Amino acid sequence: MTKITSQDLSSLMDLFEQSEWVTLHLQTDESEIYLSKDPNRKKGMTSAFNEAQATAPVPVIEKTTDTHSESSPEPDNNASETPIEEGHIVRAPSLGTFYRSPKPGASPYIELGDNVTSDSEICLIEVMKLFTTMQAGTSGKIIKIFVNDGELVEHNQPLFLIKTDESSS
């Protein structure tokens, strides 16, 4: 096994998702893959994720690199490629319209700085009047909201950055 294709990776992740395993670490000559189902898991992770990971159908924890010391309070789409702080990025599962509150006029599910748990509801994604509620997927603190309410988001676009409980200690 020398070269891992995106199809290999996709199959691998499907198998992993169905398995009882919590983590999977695979290393070949050319690449290294680290999969984890534990949202708080951090130890042993590397930042050597390649683009193929973007097709991931399962939640994957990303360790982002710390290039700036402070987080920006403003939603910023451009931050997707150069995350500014370490944490868990919640991404859009498909194209759709992003809503921060359960219905028009209602208060947002969460605000910047709020603490969330793995099953906290954080936003809605709407596709042709079908609304999907998204959960945080990890516990921690919302330190960045990348998208404005009512904006169109693309598949895999970053929505929130969550500083996980473990990473804050």
Next chain:
Amino acid sequence: MNPVADNRPKLLIANRGEIAYRVAQAAKQLGIETVLVASEADKNSLVTKVVDQTLVIGPAQAKESYLNANLIMHAAIASGCTMLHPGYGFLSERAELAELCEQNNISFVGPTAESIRAVGDKLSARQLATQAGVPLTTGSEQVETVDEALNIANQIGYPVITKASAGGGGRGMVVAYNDDDLSRSFDTASHTAKEAFGDGTLYLERFVEKARHVEVQLVGDGKGNVVHFSERDCSLQRRYQKMLEEAPANIIPEPVKTKLHQAAVDLLSSINYRNAGTVEFLYDEDRQEFYFMEVNARIQVEHPVSEEITNNDLIKAQLQLTTNDDFNVDQSQIAVDGHAIEVRIIAEDPDRDFAPSPGRITQWHAPTGKGVRVDSAMETNTLVSPFYDSMIAKLIVKGSCREQAIERLKKALDEFIIEGIKTNLSFLKAIVNHSDFQRNQVNTRWLEQTLIPTLNASQSLR
């Protein structure tokens, strides 16, 4: 979800690969703004470089991206598109997409949902053909049981072929030469149809031994006016998948051609057909008769050969018909000139039973020159994805006559360089260099019964 109020047309391209590229080009020439929907796997494709905007709608798997009508509609509405081109394959012939467009005030570049339904079901299409006076092969209504099938087969006369009522592509098709054949294969055919289309209903037709696949390219204005762009001969098929198409069909005598065109025009004008469509016929060379097969309610892969011999741009015509209610095509303005041939370049290995061969293209050089056209969205370093159809290019040549077109095709095939993946280039060369092809003595089973066995035999001798 508040598109800017604007009367200028804006087109959503709901496809990928060469057809998406081709549609984007045609739109650009007409000054129409374009939005492409792409899967994660295609987000950096060559097509994204020729459109005004790309929206990544979902992961690589087609059912979560190109086959998800809701995602595509959401993208169209949110980006302020006024029209949508479905290309071919994917959702192009699903009435649901056309219907969603109608409900959301987006012009579908194609027929109405009603027309797609009317011609999409083969039995309903056969009824339409009968009403329009288009000849059919001696065939049957729905056949439920083996006994019923045997009865009908004996009335029609062997050989007969079973076909699935709900779809094409060869699934559910079995040729039977006698009662034994039919009793043995009927249940399997029905089961295959059920698996593929969710409907195991079959019907029977008389099977023509020396059959040609011919089809007429049409364009309708939705008000009953339908014009034709002559016919194509697409007899070279492997497992009912076309590999080489040419226009015109030299095998058909002129008086029969006239009747063929009229039959196709009559059929589509009877349903006020809108936009581009094709009526496919089976042509019996011995009897010089044609029989209706099916209607393809979309632009087809092989449309370029018709464009070449009529000097028209069918994709542009599709877009113009959609943006301009008064756009008219006049039959007297459509004249046939020369001969065109298209071959489909496919990422597959002819030496391994045509197994798909995805991977990265390490070198790509497409032929050029007089009368040579290549429709493709590939270049050096493109990754041929395992997720989608493996056709990577269409090579189209035109000459003043069939012989000249063949000479140009030979030269162009020799010039084509594709490295890093396996392709069917060598197989296409074998077709073009074969005397049966050069003398135009082929039929729909020639590839499978003559060429492929010959090549396999010579390979095993090596």
